[in-house]
Each structure stands twice: as C-alpha cells, then as structure tokens.
Amino acid sequence: MAKIDIFDTTLRDGEQSAGINLNTAEKIEIAKQLERYGVAVIEAGFPASSPGDFEAVKQIAQIVKDAKVTGLARAIPSDILTSYEALKYGAQPHLHTFIATSPIHMEYKLKKTPDQVVEIAVESVKLARKYFPLVQWSAEDATRSNKEFLARIITEVIKAGATTINIPDTVGYTTPAEYGALFRYLQETVPGIEKVKMSAHCHDDLGMAVANSLAAIENGATQIEGTINGIGERAGNAALEEIAVALHIREDYYQTHSGIVLKETKRTSQLVSQLTGVMIQPNKAIVGRNAFAHESGIHQDGMLKNPETYEIITPALIGDATTELVLGKHSGRHAFINKAKSMGFQLSDDKYATAFSAFKDLADRKKEITEEDLFVLLTDQQVTVTDTPVYELESVQVQYGTSNIPTATVRVTAPSGDVVTVSDTGAGSVEAIFNTLERVVQGTVRILDYRVSSVSKGRDALGEAVVKVRFQDQESIGRNASQDVLEASAKAYLNAINRQLQKERTLSAVH
Ligand SMILES: CC(=O)SCCNC(=O)CCNC(=O)[C@H](O)C(C)(C)COP(=O)(O)OP(=O)(O)OC[C@H]1O[C@@H](n2cnc3c(N)ncnc32)[C@H](O)[C@@H]1OP(=O)(O)O
C-alpha cells in the first residue's frame, strides 16, 4: 500500500491565520505533539521573517527527531542562508522555498517576467541544494498558473536539484477534478518528475481543501500539506486530521496509509485549539464537539441497537472522545430509558412513561437537558407515591411590578378532585405564592425554611426550590426543580404538603 507523507504547516501557514501568535514555548509544545501524531514533516516557521520565528524553528529542529523539520524561504539568498542557520541542527536539514508562477503574481507582486522567475527559481534551488540535502520547491498560486509554464519551470527546478515539488492551490480556487487533472498532466509532461515527491497544498476558500487534497492523492501526490483543525490564512488550509481519517476509513478506496497515529488526533486538535485560541466549530468533522453526538430518537435507537447504523468512525479511533447520545427534544423513549438505567434508576414502566413525558415537556422549553436535570426528574418519579390523592398545581401566575403589591393566582387540583383558583398578595412574588397556597391547603402551614439554587449551568438552567414546612404538627420537606424558580417554589411547597399527606396515609394503612 502506498505511503502518503503528511506535511504539517500548522506552525507556519496555520500561524498565518489572523489573530494567531504563538511564542517559542507554545510552538515547541505543538511540534512535540505533531511528532507523536506521526507527521512526516513539520514546517516550523519562516526563519527569515523574525528573530522569534528563527529561534522557534532552530529549537524545534534541535528537539524533533522522528519528523523532518523544515522552514519556508523566499527565492532570496538571505532567506535561504538564514533558514540554514536555523535548520542545520535537524536530523535531515530540509528547506521549503517558493516563488509565484501565476501571471497575476508574477506581473503585479513580483514585477518579474516569466523568464526572470524561472531563472530566480533555478538559482534559489541550486543555492539551497548546496546546504540542504532535501529541498522542496513550491509554485505559489500554481492552480492559476499557465500549465505549460508550470511544466517548464518544474522541469528546470528538478534539474537544479529540487527533491519535492509542491503544487499549491494558494487561494483555494481549484476543484477536485481540475486539481487531479493538473497532477496527472505534470506527471505525464515533466521529464524527471518520477524522481521527486509530488505534494499537494490546498486552501479552503471554496470549502474544497480536503476534497482537492484527496483528488491529488488519487492522481499521484505522495505528500499532503495542511494544518491541524484546518487553521490558516483566510478560510484556512486543508484539515490534516480529516485527510488522515478519510484515508483510514476509506482505505478500501484510496489504498494508501498516512502513518498518522490516529489515537493522538483529539489531543493534537485540542492542544492546537487551546494554544492558538481558535475554537473548533461544534459540527467540524472528526474533532468537533458534536462529531460523535446523536440527538434524534431514530438515530439514538439505531445506535443502541448497533452503533454502526449511524457511526462510520469509532470515537476510540481518534483518542479520548466518546459517543454521546444527547437527550433533547428530538430524543425517543429507548434513549431516555437507556440513559436512566445507566444512571442507576430502576423504575416501573408507568413511572418511566411519566418521567419520559416530563422530560419531553422540559426538553421543549430547555435547549440542553443535562445529567443533573435528568437526575432530578427521575428522582422525582422514584420517590412519588402514586396512589395517594394529593394537591396538584395546574398553573401559577404572578403579577409583579416595582411599585405594585405582588399578587399570585394559583389553580390547584385538591385531593378531593376539586379544582380551585385562589389569589392573594405578599411582600414579594414567592411570599404571594406561598400565602395563596396556604389558602388552598386545608390545615395550618408554617414555612420553616426556603431555599433556591441552580441545578445545571447556563441561563436556561433549572432552578431547584426546597421548602421546609410544619404541617399537621409534623415537619416536612418538599422540593422541585423547574425552569422557572417561581413555579419550582410553588411545586416545592405543595410537594412538602403532599409528602406529609402520603406519610399520614401510609401510617394509617399500617395501623
Ligand atoms: C502563500 C504564502 O503563504 S507565502 C508566505 C507568506 N508568509 C509571510 O509572509 C509571513 C512572514 N512574512 C514577513 O515577515 C515579511 O513579509 C518578510 C520578512 C518575509 C518580508 O518583509 P519585507 O521585506 O518587509 O517585504 P514585504 O512583506 O512588504 O513584501 C514582500 C517582498 O517579497 C517579495 N517576494 C514575495 N514572494 C517572494 C518569493 N517567493 N521570492 C522572492 N521574493 C518574494 C515581494 O515581491 C516583495 O518584494 P518587494 O519588496 O521587492 O516588492
């Protein structure tokens, strides 16, 4: 099976992302992780661009042993010589030099004729080869270059000693079929091309960087360049983790291997995200937070029956990620009960049914149902004695204004089955609710304690209310968690009353 070398440029092209600035210690940490990840080449920076980059490249070249370390240089003697001073410590000194070959870059940016560009490229490669055993030459903006001119200049730089030829899609302009055809054309046209490594370097301006890179592999590329998490200038570079996993999962199709240690994927991605400060979008392939999260009932049911129904990549393949069956408004009974059991609950079918409908009701109102929310909801069912008639809150409404007296109106089904609606006021909203409920409940109720806290996190977190009352000469504690603390308070109050009623009923049944 053919080997595809992975050339990582997170520390050079990746760092060219707007807003990223890594210091030497951070670059070394990333380089060490890239070495563990199994990349073949690490482009550690652009040594001539700043003393900081020079120092980082030099240290990385000294530290990294299992990958080649390279640095970028323009086709300028001083860039090449400066790069040598940084890279000479590497196990196999490797230089990456480039010059643009498209008409627009040659005319407007370089202000050179095509003939001058060929001459500069040849001279730079010859100079580089005096110092470096390995010289990669890149035709910047290759995909907008004249292909006959591209074949001509590549022929000349190979004669001058280039050991790798890179065909960058610098502005993310090409398409998979077109890019593949360009690789085929160069292989069929350029004398001596079989002696060098052919490399692809794609940008994601049209969202095709990974697809273009894979097309290059299908057409003879044996090295792929990119960055971790796809970071890079403008829309970024090809995401290396996506390419490595695609080659693995579709090995049957590509018939290649990359040498990447896939179980280091998640860690590498997280490290780069943390040190660069570039967040990973949740639905990003392979490393996004949701890449292994299933929310809808039909998918969750399929996953529980056989994970291969909806997962082509196992989370274990890429490291520490786990499959997650996220419970939300699209979830079904199978996933809900499975989760409840995994949390240690064992309820009767009836209670599971009630808990599931309470869960659906909550999921309609709350974006994400956390494990804490479920715990509260299922515990409520576990401890509810269902055969005692109790007070049930049908609705609660509070009128509150900074200059009004708070007024509560509650509608409650009493143990007798009667539905009553009562209003009363209080110094605050909660007191108005409690005063109103006191008028509903038969018997004297004295509040001994009342507390509210948040169950989960975020602005839509459940609020949990705990109310301790004295009722029928006994102390009873009630609790409830709802999205609204006023509703939770009313329900907690009635829960305290109901628990006392249930206790009474159980005791009188025993005697
Ligand atoms: C596609 C890519 O990713 S290419 C890599 C891009 N990365 C970077 O540019 C990051 C680091 N760059 C830098 O720090 C600076 O741009 C430096 C140090 C390299 C150069 O800085 P300056 O000397 O101030 O030049 P400046 O950046 O303004 O302009 C670039 C010059 O290099 C020339 N140039 C651009 N590419 C090449 C090349 N491959 N070979 C030779 N000259 C080149 C330009 O024509 C321009 O020359 P001019 O000054 O004669 O007009």
Ligand SMILES: CC(C)C(=O)C(=O)O
């Ligand atoms: C320097 C080259 C390889 C580059 O980054 C590009 O053309 O995108």
Ligand SMILES: [Mg+2]
């Ligand atoms: Mg690039």
